[in-house]
Amino acid sequence: MELLKELCETPGIPGFEDRLRTIVRRELTPVVDEVRVDALGNLVAIKKQADAPKLMIAAHMDEIGFVVNYIDDQKGWLRLVGLGGHDPRNMVAQRVTVSTPACDLTGILYPGIKPPHIQTDEDRNKQPKVSDFFVDLGLPAAKVKELVPIGAFVTLQREFAEIGDCVSCKALDDRVALYVMIRAVQQATRFGFEVYAVATTQEEVGLRGATTSAFDVAPDVGIAIDV
16 A cells, blocks of 8 residues: 555646656566657656567656636736636635655645635525645745745645545545556566556546557557546
8 A cells, every 4th residue: 555655645737747757667666678758758668579469558747736827926826727627616715735855745725615604695505716825834935935836736635544445635536546557567467468558648638648658658558447
């Protein structure tokens, strides 16, 4: 479970999959013949077999998240643009990780909606939008601007938990499939194929990595794992 925990808790949104790619490379390099990364950031790990059909196994590295597009001059609040399919009703008061080149910071998503005791009927029927929310880092505006550049990425913050026979965490879409792909390549001794295990990028914004890598590999058989 430690590898699945690491994969799930590691932040990485579309276009910012570097940390996940490092983990996948670490796990697969000892058991494959070649590892390469293409221009879109897809990691391709190859188990070579002469005169065999190509099998491509794909799982995406990215999770839904946000990008900082504005910092309030007075409060230091971060305004966001969403990447991927968010339901803003689930965003209220969520803890988030703001990932910068220098460090990761913890913040809270506010406000989205008014507290129940001051909501009107109109408020209760209103659907919040991502643009209604901001991240409060609990720091002075000057310090926020020093630490957080425009374009920093933001992910929900969830600790990995085992609950009976199940697990709970953020980003199980698609880190659990990434885990399955890694373990399959590590443990299988005979495939009957030349195997291309591909950790793809930018799935949450249009299957970009999978499309690019499929044309690159040109497999005879392709298996995409997702949840």
